[in-house]
Amino acid sequence: MDIKGEILRKIKLSQNILINIHKSPDYDSFSSALSLRYFLRKLGKKATVISCQKINRHFHFLEGAKNIKVINYSKFDFSPYDLFIIPDTATMERVTGSVEIKLPKGIDYIAIDHHQTNEIGYPLRLVESRSSATAEVLFDLFDKWRVKIDPRLATLLLAGILGDTVFLRFCEDRKKTMETVLQLVRKGADMDFLSEKFFEDYAFNLVRAVGYFLINLKREKNFVWSAMDFETYKKFGQPEGVREMAADNFFRGVRGVGYGVAILETKKGVVNMSFRSKKKVDVTKYAKLFGGGGHKNAAGATILASYDEAIKKIRTTLSG
Numbered sequence: 001m002d003i004k005g006e007i008l009r010k011i012k013l014s015q016n017i018l019i020n021i022h023k024s025p026d027y028d029s030f031s032s033a034l035s036l037r038y039f040l041r042k043l044g045k046k047a048t049v050i051s052c053q054k055i056n057r058h059f060h061f062l063e064g065a066k067n068i069k070v071i072n073y074s075k076f077d078f079s080p081y082d083l084f085i086i087p088d089t090a091t092m093e094r095v096t097g098s099v100e101i102k103l104p105k106g107i108d109y110i111a112i113d114h115h116q117t118n119e120i121g122y123p124l125r126l127v128e129s130r131s132s133a134t135a136e137v138l139f140d141l142f143d144k145w146r147v148k149i150d151p152r153l154a155t156l157l158l159a160g161i162l163g164d165t166v167f168l169r170f171c172e173d174r175k176k177t178m179e180t181v182l183q184l185v186r187k188g189a190d191m192d193f194l195s196e197k198f199f200e201d202y203a204f205n206l207v208r209a210v211g212y213f214l215i216n217l218k219r220e221k222n223f224v225w226s227a228m229d230f231e232t233y234k235k236f237g238q239p240e241g242v243r244e245m246a247a248d249n250f251f252r253g254v255r256g257v258g259y260g261v262a263i264l265e266t267k268k269g270v271v272n273m274s275f276r277s278k279k280k281v282d283v284t285k286y287a288k289l290f291g292g293g294g295h296k297n298a299a300g301a302t303i304l305a306s307y308d309e310a311i312k313k314i315r316t317t318l319s320g
């Protein structure tokens with residue numbers, strides 16, 4: 001039996017299943033976890049989506065996003081569960097929220113992902129780096145498993161693909177991704193609804209905070225960067241997704257440089273970076289310098305240090 005068959009077999013043998021949303025979740029994380037839950041419940045399984053962080057209400061429009069359990073991984077009782085599915089998450093730190101927190105033994109795990117940097121080493125592991133999103137990997141799985149995709153599930157899956165490709169701008173395999181999107185639309189996925197939610201539903205403070213990033217943009221030889229410390233972030237009401245929005249929409253597009261990096265101190269002593277590059281530039285190699293990873297044109301990393309130390313480290317590492 002191939003890995004796809006083995007995954008289905010394991011799912012069928014399990015009863016009470018956990019699925020995670022990764023740290024700093026994006027559309028694909030929500031999409032893949034919620035799609036899996038939708039599918040598992042149709043199969044008659046108990047399925048619970050868990051997250052190490054509070055869910056930003058921006059994502060509440062996604063089917064089932066209001067019913068995600070926020071947990072502390074170091075205190076959570078895993079004993080009632082027999083399977084834990086980890087979609088769209090390349091490292092354990094992104095699962096539990098901290099490098100110090102490990103997952104327990106005595107429960108089975110499945111990893112389903114499309115990150116080429118995936119380092120989760122469970123035996124049941126499907127990493128398709130030719131797919132543009134984990135939602136696309138799931139679409140292929142559901143297709144193979146002959147799962148009926150109704151309009152609600154189609155919309156959920158489409159959200160992940162549109163999220164990771166920035167509405168089809170960045171595809172791993174454009175023909176394959178576009179064909180998947182067409183099939184989802186044919187199955188009733190509501191792309192107009194997603195377009196409205198993606199681009200016409202920004203929180204006021206989020207846009208103002210993007211403005212702060214833009215005004216403070218600096219240029220080095222081959223990249224641009226901008227940073228926000230925790231005090232400033234707090235003043236703006238800690239709008240989630242701000243560094244991704246600044247980097248996705250503006251930093252990567254600056255003429256004459258290969259990439260941009262948005263730096264945000266999300267908590268005192270925790271500095272997150274979002275790298276976004278033009279097509280030809282691979283930013284995973286820069287993210288890896290800080291222990292991070294991701295995709296060729298969109299990667300991230302976290303530095304545990306004071307804001308000033310982190311900025312110094314980033315500048316010397318990237319300009320050196």
Ligand SMILES: [Mn+2]
Nearest residue numbers: 028088134164
């Ligand atoms: Mn993804």
